[in-house]
Amino acid sequence: KAGVTQTPRYLIKTRGQQVTLSCSPISGHRSVSWYQQTPGQGLQFLFEYFSETQRNKGNFPGRFSGRQFSNSRSEMNVSTLELGDSALYLCASSLMSGNTGELFFGEGSRLTVL
Amino acid sequence: AQSVTQLDSQVPVFEEAPVELRCNYSSSVSVYLFWYVQYPNQGLQLLLKYLSGSTLVESINGFEAEFNKSQTSFHLRKPSVHISDTAEYFCAVSDWQGQNFVFGPGTRLSVLP
Numbered sequence: 001k002a003g004v005t006q007t008p009r010y011l012i013k014t015r016g017q018q019v020t021l022s023c024s025p026i027s028g029h030r031s032v033s034w035y036q037q038t039p040g041q042g043l044q045f046l047f048e049y050f051s052e053t054q055r056n057k058g059n060f061p062g063r064f065s066g067r068q069f070s071n072s073r074s075e076m077n078v079s080t081l082e083l084g085d086s087a088l089y090l091c092a093s094s095l096m097s098g099n100t101g102e103l104f105f106g107e108g109s110r111l112t113v114l
Numbered sequence: 115a116q117s118v119t120q121l122d123s124q125v126p127v128f129e130e131a132p133v134e135l136r137c138n139y140s141s142s143v144s145v146y147l148f149w150y151v152q153y154p155n156q157g158l159q160l161l162l163k164y165l166s167g168s169t170l171v172e173s174i175n176g177f178e179a180e181f182n183k184s185q186t187s188f189h190l191r192k193p194s195v196h197i198s199d200t201a202e203y204f205c206a207v208s209d210w211q212g213q214n215f216v217f218g219p220g221t222r223l224s225v226l227p
Binding site for chain 1: 160163
């Protein structure tokens with residue numbers, strides 16, 4: 001079955017702009033989590049959605065937001081971009097929130113802010 | 115809250131040599147433990163996990179990890195590495211409900227010919 005799909009794979013924005021990233025989870029998976037990966041900070045948890053509801057949120061400013069649709073697809077939005085937002089944004093899906101199994105990751109969306 | 119420490123940020127090793135990647139965690143509750151691998155320009159893939167039962171868990175490609183509760187460790191080992199094992203390895207912990215995933219900073223394994 002198809003894996004987790006993230007679009008776009010690469011994008012370049014300038015400071016002050018906003019960006020929307022999309023994640024299509026594995027069919028049947030209802031939980032979607034987002035992570036920010038940078039060389040200095042490693043993997044940091046942004047938020048998790050399950051059945052269209054945000055279940056957990058990491059320690060990021062309000063400029064970072066997300067949502068999940070009824071088909072479990074998820075989007076995250078970053079407004080008023082800053083240079084420090086340059087990162088690889090990873091989406092991960094799982095069957096249900098808080099399961100004991102595995103997170104399935106997409107290949108990420110690499111955002112560069114100039 | 116859980117936390118994960120991976121003391122070695124980079125580990126260079128020659129092909130066919132053994133390797134150990136260290137992982138220590140901190141938690142006030144029972145945890146589940148994971149190792150994920152990230153190859154260049156890819157997302158993370160689950161390598162192996164410990165949920166309960168035998169403290170020694172193995173992956174299909176020759177890696178193994180042992181859960182040591184007294185030392186709060188989950189070190190990853192492979193007796194003989196290949197060039198293709200070059201990647202970044204992340205140790206992760208979740209609480210006993212499978213929530214609150216926390217990833218370590220990662221260890222970059224470089225296998226040299």
